[in-house]
Amino acid sequence: MIEHSFTCPYCWENISVLVDTSIPNQNYIEDCEVCCNPFQIYLKTNNTELIHFQAVSIEQ
16 A cells, blocks of 8 residues: 545645555545545556556535
8 A cells, every 4th residue: 555645625734545556447426534525536557556546526
Protein backbone atom coordinates (compact mmCIF):
# COMPACT_ATOMS: atom_id res chain seq x y z
CA MET A 1 0.00 0.00 0.00
CA ILE A 2 1.11 3.53 -0.71
CA GLU A 3 -0.13 6.89 0.50
CA HIS A 4 -1.31 9.37 -2.12
CA SER A 5 -2.10 13.05 -1.46
CA PHE A 6 -4.48 15.11 -3.56
CA THR A 7 -6.81 18.13 -3.40
CA CYS A 8 -10.44 17.68 -2.40
CA PRO A 9 -12.72 18.72 -5.30
CA TYR A 10 -15.05 20.50 -2.84
CA CYS A 11 -13.04 22.31 -0.15
CA TRP A 12 -9.62 22.34 -1.93
CA GLU A 13 -7.83 20.99 1.17
CA ASN A 14 -4.93 18.62 0.71
CA ILE A 15 -5.95 15.13 1.89
CA SER A 16 -4.51 11.65 1.49
CA VAL A 17 -5.71 8.10 0.94
CA LEU A 18 -4.04 4.72 1.14
CA VAL A 19 -3.90 2.97 -2.22
CA ASP A 20 -3.72 -0.81 -2.49
CA THR A 21 -1.39 -1.28 -5.47
CA SER A 22 -2.22 -4.99 -5.77
CA ILE A 23 -5.57 -4.12 -7.42
CA PRO A 24 -4.89 -2.73 -10.94
CA ASN A 25 -8.13 -0.81 -11.62
CA GLN A 26 -10.14 0.77 -8.83
CA ASN A 27 -13.25 2.93 -8.70
CA TYR A 28 -14.85 3.84 -5.38
CA ILE A 29 -16.47 6.62 -3.32
CA GLU A 30 -14.65 8.22 -0.40
CA ASP A 31 -15.65 11.06 1.95
CA CYS A 32 -13.36 14.04 2.46
CA GLU A 33 -11.87 13.95 5.95
CA VAL A 34 -12.12 17.77 6.15
CA CYS A 35 -15.52 18.75 4.66
CA CYS A 36 -17.19 15.28 4.65
CA ASN A 37 -18.42 15.59 1.04
CA PRO A 38 -18.27 12.40 -1.06
CA PHE A 39 -16.10 12.15 -4.16
CA GLN A 40 -15.45 9.43 -6.70
CA ILE A 41 -11.93 8.04 -6.98
CA TYR A 42 -10.61 6.44 -10.16
CA LEU A 43 -7.13 4.94 -10.13
CA LYS A 44 -4.84 2.53 -11.93
CA THR A 45 -1.76 0.76 -10.60
CA ASN A 46 0.82 -1.71 -11.86
CA ASN A 47 1.68 -3.75 -8.74
CA THR A 48 4.02 -1.24 -7.09
CA GLU A 49 3.24 2.21 -8.46
CA LEU A 50 0.27 4.47 -9.06
CA ILE A 51 -0.18 5.16 -12.78
CA HIS A 52 -3.36 7.27 -12.75
CA PHE A 53 -5.35 8.95 -9.97
CA GLN A 54 -8.45 11.12 -10.27
CA ALA A 55 -10.83 12.39 -7.59
CA VAL A 56 -14.01 14.02 -8.89
CA SER A 57 -17.02 15.55 -7.17
CA ILE A 58 -20.29 13.68 -7.18
CA GLU A 59 -23.22 15.63 -8.61
CA GLN A 60 -25.94 15.92 -6.00
